[in-house]
Amino acid sequence: MNSQETSPGPPLLGVAMIGYAFMGKAHSNAWRNVASYFDVPAFEQRVLVGRDPEGVAEAAAKYGWAESATDWRAVIARDDIHIVDICAPGWMHAEIAIAALAAGKHVLVEKPLANTLAEAEAMAEAARTARKDGVQSMVGFNYRRVPALALARELIQEGRLGTIRHVRAAYLQDWLVDPESPMTWRLNRETAGSGALGDIASHTIDQVLFLLGDQVTEVSGRLHTFTSQRPGSDGPEEVTVDDAAWATLTLASGAIASVEVSRVATGQKNSLKLEIYGDKGALLFDLENLNELGFLDATLPVREQGFRRILVNEPEHPYVDAWWPQGHVIGWEHTFTHEIRDFLVAVGTGTQPSPSFEDGLTVQRILAAVEESAAAKSSIIQLSPFALTERA
Ligand code: SOE
Numbered sequence: 001m002n003s004q005e006t007s008p009g010p011p012l013l014g015v016a017m018i019g020y021a022f023m024g025k026a027h028s029n030a031w032r033n034v035a036s037y038f039d040v041p042a043f044e045q046r047v048l049v050g051r052d053p054e055g056v057a058e059a060a061a062k063y064g065w066a067e068s069a070t071d072w073r074a075v076i077a078r079d080d081i082h083i084v085d086i087c088a089p090g091w092m093h094a095e096i097a098i099a100a101l102a103a104g105k106h107v108l109v110e111k112p113l114a115n116t117l118a119e120a121e122a123m124a125e126a127a128r129t130a131r132k133d134g135v136q137s138m139v140g141f142n143y144r145r146v147p148a149l150a151l152a153r154e155l156i157q158e159g160r161l162g163t164i165r166h167v168r169a170a171y172l173q174d175w176l177v178d179p180e181s182p183m184t185w186r187l188n189r190e191t192a193g194s195g196a197l198g199d200i201a202s203h204t205i206d207q208v209l210f211l212l213g214d215q216v217t218e219v220s221g222r223l224h225t226f227t228s229q230r231p232g233s234d235g236p237e238e239v240t241v242d243d244a245a246w247a248t249l250t251l252a253s254g255a256i257a258s259v260e261v262s263r264v265a266t267g268q269k270n271s272l273k274l275e276i277y278g279d280k281g282a283l284l285f286d287l288e289n290l291n292e293l294g295f296l297d298a299t300l301p302v303r304e305q306g307f308r309r310i311l312v313n314e315p316e317h318p319y320v321d322a323w324w325p326q327g328h329v330i331g332w333e334h335t336f337t338h339e340i341r342d343f344l345v346a347v348g349t350g351t352q353p354s355p356s357f358e359d360g361l362t363v364q365r366i367l368a369a370v371e372e373s374a375a376a377k378s379s380i381i382q383l384s385p386f387a388l389t390e391r392a
Contacts, residue, residue, distance in 0.1 A: 013043040014080040019087035020059040028063035036342040041348035048073035093117035102132040107137045112202035113360030115193025119365035127357035136293040138353035138361035141206040145338035148293040150318035162280025167257035171200040172268035183232045195241030201261040221370030241295035291329040
């Protein structure tokens, strides 16, 4: 679909997307909408790539892509492709991104950057090399584009919370509560790298770094798999990744963050809860109410203090003026439109999009540290069982 069929202008940026499942659907929705709501360089949704010829052809027609293909290598070699949007499973990120960057294509890749630290390091190096030739790259931590979280970052950076001390971050889902939920690529270390840790702790840790503008200096972690086998196509299969993860992060500023992620938090559907506590104020956020931000100004007289609800839907708020009048709330999918808008503007102006592959590598290093700490089990103290009567 050509975003500017009417007027001539700079050459059209041909876009190819690899993958058309959940993230491919969310990104396609954003590619179809972005030019209707934001000023972006001219582009065309040229090719959708997938392994199943019939499936990808049907998805291309449904999601507004001009063509479909099954060979990503052939597609990234095309002269009419300038952008590659990688929505494939994590095990494919590194190979496709490194090849696309080497072919001079701008790359947007879904989070987490990679399945392993080694892959992430190779991707960041490839991005650094490509950038010298004006080739841009970005990792898709889309929650940075929630208006309420962009506002939260502004308030923190303006000093409205003062010195940040205590951060509580929890990303809770429950789509794996049923032990009969079948095996998928997300539950196999070979294809996913890790479980809740890489999938949703990556978002959570990126948010801590994004909001505070800080660095992590110490990590302790724990991983757990509650359901070790799940129904596979030919009988039970081993789950080789975590269902839940816990981490305590020390930041360079002295703040301490607790991070908790779970795919078995019964009743929590897609709840990324963030609580930021400073000596002058505090912020509360829940992705399941993504238009709202709780803000407490501790500089007010105590008798007036309390968390107030900011409905982040005024034209003054980040991204909001592109959509509807105040109070007409937006949704989860809008964050991808914001993300692709920022990516396209960066490509069009020849500037580095954020978050960069280096930002993605920073998250990957922290994930690897959580895994290393969890494997060491050094912080786990065994408590022998005792009954109160014994101590009498
Ligand atoms: C599954 O946990 C998932 O789809 C994540 O992979 C996404 O990054 C998150 O935005 C929603 O949940």
